[in-house]
Amino acid sequence: MPFKKLRIEITNRVGYILLDAGSRFNKLSITTIRELKRALTQIEEDAAVNVIVLSGYPGESFAAGADIGQMVHFAPGDAFHFAELGQSLFEQIESSAKPVIGALNGITMGGGCDLAMACDIRIATEGLRIGHTGAKLGIITGFCGTHKLPRIVGKNYAREIFMTSEIYGAAEALHMGLVDRVYCETEFWPEVCSFAERIASHPLSALSAAKRLINAAEDTDLRTGCLLEREMATHINIHL
Amino acid sequence: MPERLSATHTNSNGIVTLTIPGSAAASAEELLEALRRQIHALAGKDDVKGVLLTGPESGFCRCLPVGGSSTSAAASLSNLGQQIMFSLEKIGKPCIAVIESECSGIGLEIALTCDFIVAGQAAHFGLPGIASGLLPFCGGSQRLARLVGKSKAKELIYSGDLIDAEEAYRIGLINRLYPNSEALAHAEQLLTHICTRSPNAIRIGGEIVNAGYDIDLQTACMMERDAFALCFASFDQREGMQAFLDKRPPQFKGE
Structure with missing residues (x-):
């Protein structure tokens, strides 16, 4: 079955899952999450791949959170199932036998931030815009973020990020430890690829x-x- | 007994500033009791949206005399201090510590219990009690180690040295660093901004972050899933998402 929301490329033992939902921003809709799970399974089974890179490159966003139009009508039961679906994707990423690198090519909000945090290592462009806007929408995240974020940046930064619902830049994200490396726009993708290929050679x-x-x-x-x-x-x- | 903690409504948005005295307070017990009364009063007030904890220019709060010399007195003081810090943690409203000068001893323990700390350039931080053989006793050793890592926590506790604001920012003890004497104004602005967000989401989020921090990730994520689902029975969720779709600012009620 072909993918509608992403594509897969395999080069030099690296499997790239590139989100491309068709619109300006990649949203983590139910369909996108299901496709991500399927793409991961496919790459995990591919013996030619040692390392997985998850990105929205060359688009404007990595992932811009859930589809609010879809979520606004959720009853608690729908929300419960949506959280289960999202959490199962993140568990799949974490329990995958292959390292997963998040290449944050731009906007990384809400569920997109959770998706990034499920990755083993996060590399960002200078144009990164990252944040968690649940408190602006009247919700908390349901994709493990309330526990992943404090474990990555510490409780205090996590609470600040959740409470302000603000967008943070690459320098702030690097200071907090939310991303591991930052590169300028022109160096970003070549650095991601060479880093992934170096790991994949092990x-x-x-x-x-x-x-x-x-x-x-x-x-x-x-x-x-x-x-x-x-x-x-x-x-x-x-x-x- | 004089009231050692003064609370003042600082703005119309329901932000309360609690000023904790410097070395003016007579003892740790006295300060803790006063803090307990304030927390109790603030937690129950719906019109209080957020809390700023700060100190006078002389210092947020330095090491205070610890009364009593018996083991049981020390144990009950520690018990009291820890319980009060837990109730501060559960106050249910955003709470920021604002430090412009020295913040040490029990003062640092209180600041560590707030959601996060912001500071001005002149701030400095430490646990100098060790020189007189005193350890943190309000949960400060545990909160500090979780925030800055075990090595930094040991360095601060063993040495008793004060670190400056730059160092505190570098090791992640404080979230934001502002020019001298500007921290309070910036913190008030930040908290006012935070108070435009959903109080419901902030309260539940804070509780879930705290509850999940010390347990395994899988169990924590189950708790989060349930709390997330619960948000979809709230006014704030419907209002927040509808406002987003309508491209207008939301009017949250915290319910």
């Missing part, structure tokens, strides 16, 4: 184990985490 077994270990570090006590590291390192390093 053995996938080691990359997967590293991803699982770092994810586990968040919710595991140190001793259990170290035990897990010992087991994984033993298993991976035996092939040296």
